[in-house]
Amino acid sequence: MVDVAARFAEIVGADRLLTGERVSEDYAHDESLTCEPRKPAYVAKPATAEEVSALLVAAAEHSVPVTARGSGSGLSGAARPREDGLLISFERMNAVLEIDTGNQVAVVQPGVTLAELDERTAAAGLAYTVYPGELSASVGGTVGTNAGGMRAVKYGVTRHNVLGLQAVLPTGEIIRTGGKTSKISTGYDLTQLIIGSEGTLALATEIIVKLHPRLPHAATVLAPFGDLTQVMEAVPRILASGLTPNILEYIDNLTMAAITYNEKLSLGVPDSVRDAAQAYLVVGLENRDADRLEGDVERTGELLGELGAADVYVLEGGSARKLIEAREKAFWTAKAAGADDVIDVVVPRTEMPGFLAKVRELATAAEAGAVGCGHAGDGNVHLGIFCKDNEKRQRLLHDIFAAGMACGGAISGEHGIGTAKLSHFLDLEDPAKVALMRRLKQAFDPTDTLNPGVLFG
Amino acid sequence: MVDVAARFAEIVGADRLLTGERVSEDYAHDESLTCEPRKPAYVAKPATAEEVSALLVAAAEHSVPVTARGSGSGLSGAARPREDGLLISFERMNAVLEIDTGNQVAVVQPGVTLAELDERTAAAGLAYTVYPGELSASVGGTVGTNAGGMRAVKYGVTRHNVLGLQAVLPTGEIIRTGGKTSKISTGYDLTQLIIGSEGTLALATEIIVKLHPRLPHAATVLAPFGDLTQVMEAVPRILASGLTPNILEYIDNLTMAAITYNEKLSLGVPDSVRDAAQAYLVVGLENRDADRLEGDVERTGELLGELGAADVYVLEGGSARKLIEAREKAFWTAKAAGADDVIDVVVPRTEMPGFLAKVRELATAAEAGAVGCGHAGDGNVHLGIFCKDNEKRQRLLHDIFAAGMACGGAISGEHGIGTAKLSHFLDLEDPAKVALMRRLKQAFDPTDTLNPGVLFG
Numbered sequence A, B: 001m002v003d004v005a006a007r008f009a010e011i012v013g014a015d016r017l018l019t020g021e022r023v024s025e026d027y028a029h030d031e032s033l034t035c036e037p038r039k040p041a042y043v044a045k046p047a048t049a050e051e052v053s054a055l056l057v058a059a060a061e062h063s064v065p066v067t068a069r070g071s072g073s074g075l076s077g078a079a080r081p082r083e084d085g086l087l088i089s090f091e092r093m094n095a096v097l098e099i100d101t102g103n104q105v106a107v108v109q110p111g112v113t114l115a116e117l118d119e120r121t122a123a124a125g126l127a128y129t130v131y132p133g134e135l136s137a138s139v140g141g142t143v144g145t146n147a148g149g150m151r152a153v154k155y156g157v158t159r160h161n162v163l164g165l166q167a168v169l170p171t172g173e174i175i176r177t178g179g180k181t182s183k184i185s186t187g188y189d190l191t192q193l194i195i196g197s198e199g200t201l202a203l204a205t206e207i208i209v210k211l212h213p214r215l216p217h218a219a220t221v222l223a224p225f226g227d228l229t230q231v232m233e234a235v236p237r238i239l240a241s242g243l244t245p246n247i248l249e250y251i252d253n254l255t256m257a258a259i260t261y262n263e264k265l266s267l268g269v270p271d272s273v274r275d276a277a278q279a280y281l282v283v284g285l286e287n288r289d290a291d292r293l294e295g296d297v298e299r300t301g302e303l304l305g306e307l308g309a310a311d312v313y314v315l316e317g318g319s320a321r322k323l324i325e326a327r328e329k330a331f332w333t334a335k336a337a338g339a340d341d342v343i344d345v346v347v348p349r350t351e352m353p354g355f356l357a358k359v360r361e362l363a364t365a366a367e368a369g370a371v372g373c374g375h376a377g378d379g380n381v382h383l384g385i386f387c388k389d390n391e392k393r394q395r396l397l398h399d400i401f402a403a404g405m406a407c408g409g410a411i412s413g414e415h416g417i418g419t420a421k422l423s424h425f426l427d428l429e430d431p432a433k434v435a436l437m438r439r440l441k442q443a444f445d446p447t448d449t450l451n452p453g454v455l456f457g
């Protein structure tokens, strides 16, 4: 114990290694609603890839499990350390190394937050389009979870926007994968394998992300519908129209009531319409040209009308921003309302109506609540689960996940498995795939140093 | 020998197993210019995933190496079988299983050609946007190589457009990865790992691809430049403008002369402009709206003028199509002109001028020719190499690949390593990465049954 702490301290500097009382509560958890906090034995704050490498080698030698932490905003317990473990916090590796306008990429250290990257890219007229609800998330953490967010419907998720990595293998080797190009056919794609691996395969110490021109004109259209199925059926039609919305979210009436109440938001929807609405569709549009945007807004309004919207509201800049922000905070709203878990099953978008009907049925049978909103364009349904009894809730979750998979979907669209959904993953996933994933884990991490207990138990 | 042939025949049916004289020359090679044809001992034509699985199990038991073949249009020798090996040809697994307009995906068997998929998606108003020069390529083969093509600048390469697979592991297990959704964070991304693995990890027996609305209005703009560096410098500026071209190709003057001569193509470029042109930029634009397209064409013309184009030509439909087709056939033109190899180094797009200057220098020193064209928007430079002496040519290739890598690029952008570039890959790639890739290969294929000799030698 003492030995290995001294070794870690030697690597990062004594003031960058926390143990015992100096480890604050914050490092004990992420934002998962169901994972008990666990304080790690050590927290190290490296400044370079070489330090990360030396930490991993030392940890492997002493059989100390290692968990990486970005901002701890994850929702699956994957950044929650082990009690006997080392937490590597990337908070000091937080430099934007380069905004390369010619190649439209940024090169960043893993601890850079999305908020900071947004600010820095804005100054160059560019944008990083991975935009999960929580902008305090770190770029390294989004690599860990393959984060999505609202703009994925147009720009894809983290996987589609990370072009290359510097990564440290559990064996201590520092490799570079990919590059400032969006195509490479030269051996296996290690970048893609590391993305979404929840800190179990390698630690990203530098990340090359793709940027897009920041389009100057944007609008938000809100449409209440009398019926959730109608909303769901509208989604494929909007995407088939060629309109390319950058936001396409659904919000059910209970969630809308909660978030507008919480945020004191007035959207100009008359009481009569609101009372009849079962769900809302939020459509974001953007363009480099104001006239074209106006044309798209008009076309969207017509289309929503044809698809059965009770009415269509083009929101003013201020209230549009507030609605989007409120939607981003839906997780906090659910938490405040007493949700016992929040999940994010993904299904083919045409399966959403059937899947949600099944969820309602299962929740009713379990005397539980399941309400939410979601990235409708991606078939990614976020549900707040209200069910105090843990055993009952686990059974319900099992059935909901199984229903999603039966529709051709998966347990998580963007939050990951972590430890929160581990037992369901191992229970429901094809054993041949889990066995193959274990062999891949072994190929990267023969000593099982990185995040043991996550993904495989 | 006899035993295993009987076993293969039992699996696929006697008339679907070819041996000896019945194996035609066609199965002995792909389109690589440097790989000697090699007739396989066996060719099997399975009809189902179960048959593929049984073939792999039998082959592993008898230590028969297995190579998958789509259409054999690959350029790296990766579909070239071993003399003692089994070639699994997917020619009978060629059904389009589903065009799902709601989810905008197609589900296809691996032997479906891109030409057929294009026809089938067109009928539904949709398009599969992976569009390499050779439309006889199979979807399975494009998964094998992570094929790109001209439209990658807007829509990405195969990797960005394949959402899921049914795949047979070398151990015989049949798994399903991904699905009809574009985001999943549920374990490692096996889809992405298999894509681009050149038939060394698993065989795809079903492929879910993403479709896009087929935009009805398209235009092609051609701009001659006095200087290749100017062309290269124009590329990032066009992409930064927000114009989102779906084609952005450069063609050097020698290549343009050859392809226009070969295809008897007249583009309306006056002799004086043509004589002064060192290179051309081809910009493709498309839109769902004719007026918007016109606006974009105009803006593109202005921009090209500002960027130093000698002139700008908006090509008529017929000659635009012919030019694109001629560009697609540039490989055949190079081959007919006596090229000794064709390579496709990828570099960050801002590095193209420097890289091409270095290539000229290296080629001159080696008394060799290196001319070409390329997917300029992606930094993917296709070069015909003219150098008869094999040893000298290998030295030149080594230096060109090293120069590309020194610019932050990679040996191949879309053709792959196969056996053609194997020695250079093993020579130049980071040994830690190659060792990791070998361990991944081992995790999938413990008996080294799938395409031994490709990627690892």
Ligand SMILES: Cc1cc2nc3c(=O)[nH]c(=O)nc-3n(C[C@H](O)[C@H](O)[C@H](O)COP(=O)(O)OP(=O)(O)OC[C@H]3O[C@@H](n4cnc5c(N)ncnc54)[C@H](O)[C@@H]3O)c2cc1C
Pocket: A030, A031, A067, A068, A069, A070, A071, A072, A073, A074, A075, A078, A079, A090, A110, A131, A132, A133, A134, A136, A137, A138, A139, A140, A141, A142, A143, A144, A145, A146, A147, A148, A149, A150, A197, A198, A199, A202, A203, A204, A205, A328, A329, A330, A331, A332, A414, A415, A451
């Ligand atoms: C209010 C709220 C809204 C949210 N909305 C969304 C949303 O819309 N979409 C979405 O996808 N997510 C959303 N999330 C979840 C969360 O923001 C994302 O999961 C994000 O990716 C976590 O980033 P982080 O830096 O906080 O990572 P952490 O929680 O610190 O870590 C996440 C995982 O990444 C690993 N990791 C961290 N750093 C590295 C590294 N350098 N290399 C390798 N692995 C590393 C960790 O070990 C862990 O497995 C939301 C969360 C909240 C609280």
Ligand SMILES: Cc1cc2nc3c(=O)[nH]c(=O)nc-3n(C[C@H](O)[C@H](O)[C@H](O)COP(=O)(O)OP(=O)(O)OC[C@H]3O[C@@H](n4cnc5c(N)ncnc54)[C@H](O)[C@@H]3O)c2cc1C
Pocket: B030, B031, B067, B068, B069, B070, B071, B072, B073, B074, B075, B078, B079, B090, B110, B131, B132, B133, B134, B136, B137, B138, B139, B140, B141, B142, B143, B144, B145, B146, B147, B148, B149, B150, B197, B198, B199, B200, B202, B203, B204, B205, B328, B329, B330, B331, B332, B414, B415, B451
């Ligand atoms: C004139 C010409 C122009 C070209 N232009 C381009 C271009 O612009 N962009 C580009 O990217 N390529 C281009 N190519 C190369 C070629 O078309 C692509 O590499 C294509 O992906 C090969 O498809 P195929 O079906 O012919 O594959 P094959 O050559 O048969 O096989 C290619 C690889 O895939 C593997 N494979 C085949 N089927 C499967 C399966 N079901 N599961 C797993 N692995 C499998 C094979 O083992 C092999 O490793 C061009 C080729 C020619 C001749």
